[in-house]
Every structure is written in structure tokens, then in C-alpha cells.
Amino acid sequence: MAGRIEDYALIGDRETAALVGADGSIDWMCAPRFDSPACFAALLGDEENGHWWIGPAGRPRCTRRAYRGDTLVLDTVWETTAGAVRLTDFMPSRGSGPLVVRVVEGLSGRVEMGSDLRLRFDNGRIVPWTWSVDARTAAAVAGPDSAFLHCDRTLGTDVSRRCTSARFTVPAGARISFVLGWSPSHIPPDMSTDPAAALDQTLGFWSSWAANCRYRGPFSEAVMRSLITLKALTYAPTGGIVAAVTSSVPEDLGGERNWDYRFCWLRDSTFTLSCLLRSGYREEAVAWKDWLVRAVAGEPADLQPLYGVGGQRRLPESSAEWLAGYEGSQPVRFGNAAVGQLQLDVYGEVVNTVYSAMRADVPIDRHVWALIASFMDHLGRHWTEPDAGFWEVRGPRRHFVHSKVMSWVAADRALRMARVAGLRGSADRWRAMRGEIAEEVCRRGWDDERSTFVQHYGSRQVDASALLLPRLGFLRPDDPRLLGTIEAVRGLGEDGFLRRYSSDAGPVHEVDGLTGGEGTFLACSFWFADALALTGRRREARDVFERVLDVRNDVGLLAEEWDPAVRRQLGNTPQAFSHVALVNAAFALHGTRENGRRQGARRRPAGAHA
Template sequence: MRKDLLRREPVRSMSSRPIEDYALLGDRKTAALVARDGSVDWLCWPRFDSGACFAALLGGPEHGHWQIAPADPAPRVSRRYRKGTLVLETEFETAAGAATLIDFMPIDDGRSDLIRIVVGRRGRVTMRTELVIRFDYGAVVPWVTRLEDGTGLRAIAGPDMLTVRTPVPLRGEGMTSMGEFTVAAGERVPFVLTYSPSHLTSPPAPAEAEGALAATEASWLTWSARCRYGGDWREAVHCSHIVLKALTYAPTGGIVAAPTTSLPERIGGPRNWDYRFCWLRDATFTLLSLLDAGYREEAQSWQDWLLRVAAGSPSQMQIMYGVAGERRLLEWEASWLPGYAGSRPVRVGNGAAGQFQLDVYGEVVDALHQARAAGLSHSEPGWALQRALVEHLETIWDQPDEGIWEVRGGRKHFVHSKVMAWVAFDRAVQSVEHWGLSGPVKRWRGLRARIHEEVCQKGFDPELDSFVQSYGAKHLDASLLLIPQVGFLAPEDPRLRGTLAAIERRLVRDGLVLRYDTEATADGMPPGEGAFLACSFWLADNLMLQGRRAEARALFERLLALRNDVGLLAEQYDPQARRQLGNFPQALSHLALTNTARNLSMTTGPAKRRANAGRTPT
């Protein structure tokens, strides 16, 4: 054991970088976030939902990070992804010269590596590397030894092992592995960090870091070339699809909502959630986005994942699952982490997995309906599952639930939930009428009509001239913007025009949309959060559907400008502080971006196509 591990670890403070300061790396099994200064501050291995070995994002360097940067304390920095890939290039310029840090995670090679290559561009640049490995979200200090062949270090604790290989000599200082080197123009210095279970022997070194770079770039370019979107904002749409691909857990096809946990919806507040799981609510958005981009194989994998996790008793269907379909997502707090910018608690797992949310039944049935309409392979067991879900929904649709936003303030009759129950029955009716599938269509038609009438009577407030968040409430909710998109009412319906106008008056801040007013709505948490980016894209969709195309395009352009320098979006945005909030990057934000781009670029975009799937009652 290294002698420095016997000393007490010094605690160093680090002010949290802006969320938009990070770029994403991934191998379709897990993901890393790297800051502009070359520090990898978040990485969970071997899966998205595994314990983090670098958790500085939610604390400080002492909780794990890996920085490679010039010794010069104030270099000029710029960065970009290589076009069509997730290969990141960070350019450092100093008075002595310039160097590029190339970061990537190889895909499709059966390994799990994070590879970093420093390339000299001009002059001679002195570089430093600082590696702090802390397993289990920064809690566990590993046993660090040198590799027998002298090419690097091995860090082991419990089930986990990391191996770092590099020609740069590394030394231990205060439980940190340090190294300095100089890179001249034309020189290339590699670092390879590899994860493997600790009970196995150290994995062999990769054949060549340069070969892995070429193979990774080629794989991404081949995948990106399949994207058939050719409308406006092509670069932004392609970038968003790369994010969705990176958030896909390749072994199963599940797509996580984000690769992070506990990035706050309000700095210093408690609205900090673990998003490293797969939400059924995103099913239709995901399917339509992948299909429209020409990624049928990925859409098929997503549909297959959906069928597997939803299988079983309909009464036990959850709103979210683990990447392999796990059901137990117990929520606990990592009390030793101070949280991003002091935002506590830091949560692992998500207690909302046990909530009752009616809308997911509509999302699953609608997604499978859209898949059938698109010609994806389906089976009789698939329809049997849909029918079982709808038949169970017959017994529960009239119950209150926790709603789309997973409130922790008690169940209500949320309007969005009832609308999505209507969607489930509507799509079931169409499946019988259009494809000749078997089912009690007369009964389903009756329930569809009954729910529609109830929502219009109890969910619409004539005084506000708007639909409301829940029956009898005076509060609005941005989820109401989905009503025309699912075909419940036509966009030109006066009640929807009134709803849109009310949302613009009450929920729009600096042109962006709040989910709901947390100051006025009791949701079980202290008030305060940023504008919700997906809802802001939904507003653009509604403006377009109501013929306000110029306003829709202007809003969409405003939202695109909120992306960071490498095209990434978090869950929310603070218009006053002008910074991103919430888990990052957020799949739903990028899904909404791709769908809105298509809505504005295509004659029949996803919003119109999904709306047309529903028969709008008169």
C-alpha cells in the first residue's frame, strides 16, 4: 500500500463550475462529464447508475476527479466535438505554445475505457495531470499500487478496479496521483483509464490509443451518417441525436433521462433527483424522434425494452425502471457529499419509482401504437400486453395520482393524467378499427367519450378560460400544452387558444416556461425552480399549431441559443442568472428539441402526426 494512503487526506474546496461548463463523453454503457479546464468531474462505472469513481461534480476534488491541463494557471481554452462524433477536443493556448486534449470513450470494443491524448500543436507546453480516484460516490479511498510492467497504476476497493496506463511517470502526493510532462509540436501523449471488476486480473493495455481513437471516430461517423434529417437546424438536431445515442444503454436499448444525479433545479435547494433511469413517460417522444431520424434499429430496441419492462401484471407497472429493467430503485442520501454548489441532499435512487401515475399507461399504449403505424415489428404478445394495460386502466382511470411531475404533496385528479388515460383508450380503439385486432371496442369507445366529457367539464375553468392543473384548481400547468399534441382537442379549439394565452400570461418568465407555479402550488417541496426547457419547446410547438409560426421560430431560436458551447442542454434554465439547472445533459430537452425542429421544418411533423393519431371529438 502506498505510504501516502496512510496519511489523513487533505480536504480541498472547489466552487462548483456552471453546469454548462461540462461536455459529455460516453460508451453507451456509462458516461463522463469533463469541464473546460480538462477535469473529469463525474463518471459512474460500469453502468450509468453505478457508484461514481469521480464525484467532484457534487463535491470537490477530494471526492474524485481527473484533470489534465497546462501548468499555466490561465490558458485560453476552446473546445468542440469532432463533427458527427462524441470525440471531444479541448484546445489550450499558453504563452509557451498550444496543445489539444482529445477525450473519448471507445464503443463496441467489449471494454470500458476513458482515453485521453495530449497533442502538441505549437511550441512546448508544460502539462500536469491530477488523478483522484474515490469509489462509491467519493466515499471510498482505493488501494493504489504500480502495475508490474511499470506502465501505470492500479486502484482497487471492494468490487471495483481502475487501471491507468501512460508513459508519463506518476507519483503519489496526499492521496493523489500526480504527474508533469512537456509536449512539443507534433508529439502525442496518451492516457488510458480502464474499469474492470477487482476479482479479475488487470485488463491488458488496449492495442493502441491512436487506433482506438480512429475506430471510435469511424463508428460515430457511420452512425451519424444514417440520420436522414435534412431540414433547418440540422447541426442542432444531429447533436441532439448523438446525445440520445450516448444515453442509450447498449445491452438493453433503454435510454436514461440523464447521466447525473442531484444537479439542482434551484441552486442551494432540495429539488435534487437521480435521473440515471429510464422513464416510460418519454416513450412516444423517443420513438418518434428516432423514427423520424431514420434510426429504426434504435427505435426497435427502445420498443423491445419497453415491452420487456412493462411485461407482467399491469397493476405493477412502474413509471421508471433501471437500464436493464430493474424495479427496485430505492432512494437514499449520500450524506458525505456537500452537493453541487451546496445543494443538498445528494440523492441516489428515485423514490418516485413507487408512485402511481396514470399518464404512463397512455404513453406506453401510444408508443406501441406509433410503432405499429411505422411498421416496426410487433407480435401478438405485444398486443396482448397493450390490451391488458388498457383493461387494467378501466379500473383505475378515475383515481387521483401523483401526476407527470411526480409531486410529493399528495394525489390529485391531474388533467394531464386524465388526458393520457383518454389517449390509451383512443389508441386501443384505433388498433381494433384500423388493424383488426381483438378487443371490446364498444366499451372502450364509451370510456373514451366519458373521460373526454369529464376532462372538459372538470378540468376547464371558464373564469380563467383555460384548462387547469387538476380538477377544481386555479393553477395552470405546462403539461396542458400537450393536449393538442395527443389529439384530445384540435389546436384551433377556443379552449386551447385560451389555455395557451393563460400559460403565456402566468407561466412564462423571460420567454421561457415554468412547469407550474411552485410558489402557489403545494407539491410537497419548498418552492423555486428554473424554467423547464422541454415545456418551452412545447410552447413553440403550440404556437406553430395555432398558426403563429414566426413566434414559434423565434422561440425555438432562443432555446437553441441556451445550449452550451458544445450543444448540450440541461433540464432547466434560470433566466435571471442565465445559467442551466438540473441534471445534464437531459434526454427530454434534446428530444423536445429534435421534435420541435421537425414540427417547424416538416409539413407533417411529430406534433401533427401524433395529434392525427387521435380522433378529435366534436
């Protein structure tokens, strides 16, 4: 049975990743990249769907674990009556394919240990043919996939079709290394990895990368761990950043809100770019911007909310009936049908990302300006239409206020860039568009009786996305309408955390068309802290920020949601949006004066003239 979501730690090589449980079992890994089929899928089923366990006999939960400094090298320690042992897990930068290295080291006494490897290709469905290559190496193959397991000791490994097992004793001072590698079945695997050298290289890479962080303030450990996590979620060959490494980890245990998050969302682009640039990671910010521009190139009408890590557009959604689902949560989905939704806010995200990059002196190629102009022409004709909105609801389209505000953002940022981009001939049209949108939002999206902006025209629902208004510059931080909206959003709170939205007419499923509930949304809670800080309530903002930090797991990771009732993380993990929001909120609370001036320069009242 899979562990709790917060039981898992992340290791990765910046092309794919694995989740390691507190019992020493790797229950999730896709190969060769984030959006490939999983070869370990026990997270969404059971051990027969693929896992790799190493730990003391009896499979106890670890005594403690931690990342080694500012790296993605994980140390897990068990202290037993017979002695103590440490398991070090990491994924080195790859050569021909992904590698998982696991090093067992005796700390004291003599500890009886075990290793069980069950490879299951094609998302836990296919049992490969497995055989012994020699006394220290086993191999497996099925269709396009192959893998090998090599140990630097002869352990008397038992190799069968369904499981490769070893039982061994580790005395104090002894060290045993395992290397698992994946390769296409038609290419011979490279089994030349030196575990000790790979560990030194991996520690050096992450320590050197982390040293470039320029955040200076309280909670620097939390900020650094979030940035390392974002780096681990980056697909190095293209610069795309996946929303999470998992698929179908539920937002409601036993429910149907189970989505595949192993893709790159445009909506995250501005938040992520800001987070990276503020933190000193210009190279990653440029790579993310470049991925974005390549992905969205084409006809403006074809703009998608999300893309694959390589920029691929077809991400068909299907169900995996052979997987029981995390704690019985069905269906298990791979692919994401939201790729075909109309989400007008993503045009604003793209234009805002290019604007933010330009302000940070990131080079913008000439063809990008033409692309932005074509997006604006398209948006100018379609911003009045209903869409699926920020939360990608699978119910009917509506006139979501956030989508309209992001259309305003697109017009505002395009207008600001017009002179630099040589697009002054369109300035009058964009200025008029910006004013028209602002007037409509303030008239049709405002509930005068409740003194708040609503989720969509004609509703009385409050939506946490309204907390982004001060950051987007739609209203000044001291605008009474903004302050009233922040107060109304408090009503989304549950035990100090915020839900995405509520319905006066009924439960959340009446908005998105799905059954069941969901937890509180961690990014929304960070946005609340951010909005409070920007409107001058810094002490309360810090209280909110610290409350959310407290629900990170023991190695500093956050999933998408939190259930205050049962005190468990929910949703896909680790969630990039949660960690980006953590970093941005930390800067809002504790950033430098220069950062504060740069943020403040972006704030303008709705409909302001450029």
C-alpha cells in the same frame, strides 16, 4: 470546486458516460454503467470525491473546445503564452469494460502540463489502494472495483493512495496518450488498447451513425447534436435510454430538488420513439420499444413510472451524507422514490408508444396485444383515481388533468388498434371510456372564467403539460379551448422561457411539498414552440425555438432547466427530455410534408369516434 453545469461536455461509450469540464477535469463518471456508483463524483462534492484533471499548469479554463464533426470525440484547446496544446477525450466502444482515452498533443511552443487522477469508488466515498505496476502503469483496487491508468510515455508519475500525479512538458508535434480502464476487481484488466486505433474506430462509428439522419432543415447542427446525445444516453445492451447521466444536480442552487435521473422513464417513451423514427433511426426506435415492453411486462397494477437500464424495478432512494452537494445543494440522492408513485399517465404513454410503433410498421409481437388489453382493463377500473401526475409531485395525490388526458389517449389508441390486434370485442367498452373521460376533463378540468384547462380538478393553476394537447390529438389545433389554454400558458413565462406550472395560491412548493424554487423547464419552452407551430403561428414558434437554442452550452448540450435571472443551466445534464423536445420541435417547424401529414392524421377532437 465543480464548474458550472454548462461547463461540462459529454463523452460516452453507450453503456456509461463521463462529464469533462472546461478546465480539463472529468468530474463525473459511473462504472461500469450509467446507474452504477460513481468513481468520479467531484461534481457533487470536491476533488477528494474523485476526478481526473489534465491541462496546462495553473488549471486555466480552455480557450475553445468542440466535438470533432458529428461525433462524441471532444477536442479541448488551450492557447497559452508558452504555446498551444490540444486534449482529445473519448470513450471507445468497450470490450471487457469502460475505457477513457485522453490524448495530449502539442500544437505550438512548449506547454507545461499536469495530470491528477483521484479515483473514489462507491459514489466518491472509498479511497482505493493504489500502486505502480511499472513505469507507465498504475493500478487501484477496493472491494468489487478496480482500475488502471496506462500512459504511452514514462513521465515520472507520482503514485500515492490519494492521488496519481504527473507533470510533463509537451512540445509542438508531440503526442502523449493516457488510457484509464475499469474492471471488476476479480477479473484482470485488458490493457491492450491502442489509443490511435481506438480513436479511428470511435470517429468512424459516430460519423457513420450520424450519416443516417434524415432531418433536412434549418438548425440541422442542433438537431444532429441532440440525436448524438440521445444515442450516447442509450444503454446499448438493452436499448433503454436514461433521462440524464447525472444524479442530484439541483433544480434550485442550494435547494432540495436534487433527483437521480440515471434511469429510464416510461413518460419519455412516445416522445423518444417519435424523435428517433422521424430522424431515420429505426433500429434505435425498435430497441427502445423492445426495452419498454420487457420492462412493463407483468401485472398491470405493478406498472412503474421508471425502471433501471436493464429493466430492474427496485431503485431505492438514499442520501449520500459524505457528499457536500453541487454548490451545497442537499440532500444528494441516489435511487429515485418516484418509482413507487401512482402515475396514471404512464399507461397512456405505453399504449401510445405501441400504437406509434405499429403505425411506423415496427413489428408488434402477439403477446404485446394481450399486455395492452390487460393494461386497458386495469386503467378502466382506476382512471378515476387521483395520482402524482406528470411532474411526480411529492405532495398529496390530485386529479391531474394531464393524467386524465393520457387515460383518454390510452382508450383512443387502444380503440384504433382494436381491429389490427384482434381486440374488437373490447371496442365498445374503450369507446365509452374515451367519451366519459373527454366529458369529465372538459367539464372538471376547464376554467371557463380564465378560458384555460387547469392543472388539476378544482385548481386555478396553469400547467405547461397542456401544451401537449394538440400533439396528443385530444383537441383540434383550431379548438378555442386549446387556443385559450396556450394563451394562458404564456403566463408561465419568465424572460421568454416557461416554468412547468404556477400557483395562484402560493409558490411552487405548495404543489409538490418541497421547499425552494426551480428554473424554467427547457422541454416546456420547446413544447410551446411545437404548439405554436401546430396552431399556425410559425413565426412566433421559430422565435421561441431559437431563444431556447441560444442557451445551449458551447458544445450544444442542454440540462433540464434554465435560470433566466443568473443565466445558468440547472438540473441533471445532459437531459434527454430537453434534447428530444428540441428535435420534435424542429420537425414541427421544418419537417417534410410527409411528416406533417403523419402528424395531422393523429389529431382528433376529444371523444371522436374511431
